[in-house]
């Protein structure tokens with residue numbers, strides 16, 4: 001053990017590469033001519049990576065920007081993104097397509113909100129960034145460039161000026177958490193920032209890191225802070241040289257705006273537009289939703305003076321287009337439903353969106369699902385057909401939305417919590433959703449579950465589900481699609497309870513005991529093998 005410790009001490013000292021830079025001092029950092037923009041971009045492209053955190057099933061749980069440091073063994077990134085339920089590894093990807101995996105970290109600081117994850121493999125990847133040893137002036141005189149993976153999709157550079165930011169105490173007061181024990185001043189960048197990502201390096205003209213930009217969830221609005229690179233560097237130098245598993249990561253002090261799904265979070269207005277679009281598409285145009293039309297018939301003629309007058313009769317009849325249902329369901333209406341599921345989940349998962357807007361999004365989806373639950377006759381059949389067709393594509397190019405009637409089957413213990421398994425009507429596939437996500441309308445893992453009232457996901461219950469598929473697993477030859485639920489409502493009863501016997505020891509999802517020990521070891525790749 002002692003040898004191991006000594007070995008890591010040596011490796012880490014080299015890896016962080018801080019001793020070497022310390023000798024170089026800050027003169028060399030400031031003396032150089034500013035890099036031409038193209039060169040700065042190349043520097044960023046080879047060192048700024050997209051960090052995707054995954055659970056033991058390999059499903060992505062969030063995205064952040066990371067920066068390669070030192071001799072290229074470590075990547076600094078947003079701590080909060082790493083600290084999510086079930087996250088066991090991170091994949092880093094650079095713009096040139098180079099990828100590496102990290103399963104351990106060498107440093108994590110709850111107040112600074114950053115962690116250094118160790119890239120797998122013996123050889124360093126390539127030289128990383130230099131972290132500025134001294135704090136930069138925050139009077140607006142320093143031109144900086146933030147480099148980050150916008151919405152987890154594209155490396156983007158944005159220019160601005162370094163200015164003073166909040167103190168740790170002010171930030172704590174603003175977000176409503178306990179102030180840090182040690183004094184800490186943050187910086188800020190005047191001008192644009194790269195949106196939809198946290199952990200972006202803020203570079204000076206020479207391409208050295210002067211700060212790391214973090215997305216923090218304020219009360220009702222996101223707060224941007226820049227952690228001084230000098231403070232991170234100092235903390236790295238005094239860090240105990242050892243590598244630990246992600247499970248041992250400390251939580252960040254700050255409530256973070258973790259980007260949980262790749263891509264932009266839609267605006268609440270965009271979601272409202274989707275809801276209007278569904279209402280328009282589902283409403284029968286011919287009868288305007290009334291189910292009946294007035295039919296005018298000629299029943300005869302008579303003469304009045306020299307004029308022929310037509311006798312007509314107006315009859316109220318069942319609308320031929322919708323069969324009296326008032327609703328029309330088709331594939332294009334179903335497509336809008338899948339978009340709704342996707343948009344709603346993105347809003348619900350984004351803690352940077354105002355709580356009120358997230359609640360409104362949930363209410364909107366629930367309203368639509370309740371309407372789907374009330375479909376009858378041909379529009380219900382059309383909805384089922386569209387859902388079956390969509391489900392037939394499986395997890396495919398995830399993430400993608402599904403809305404379906406489904407019946408609650410068993411619960412399964414996954415590596416990151418209990419899953420409820422649903423059997424969608426007339427589909428050979430099963431859907432599995434993390435149980436805690438089924439009662440949490442917003443901010444997964446952050447806010448206390450809102451009370452949903454009486455509806456309980458009992459064994460055999462029918463529901464209308466709006467979910468987003470993330471990946472797939474094989475269960476006894478049947479594909480189980482792993483989904484994140486946006487919302488569910490009790491649905492129409494569409495069949496008897498499943499005839500399949502519950503496996504021994506399997507509990508009713510509605511009455512499961514959260515305190516019971518997992519039936520399988522965490523991280524067992526065959527955990528769905530029953």
Ligand SMILES: [Zn+2]
Nearest residue numbers: 284287319322
């Ligand atoms: Zn009609």
